[in-house]
Amino acid sequence: SGDSAIEAYWKSVAWPAQGLFIGEPLAAPYRRR
Structure with missing residues (x-):
């Protein structure tokens, strides 16, 4: 039970x-612009 909870x-x-x-x-080039 403990393992499944973790x-x-x-x-x-x-x-x-x-x-x-x-x-x-993927978003990095758009952020720089």
Whole structure:
């Protein structure tokens, strides 16, 4: 039970972080302009 709770928490944290890592390099050129 504890492992699944930690896993669920990590997934909820990991997905937004993954989106930021993928999105920032794509958005960087537009931010500089």
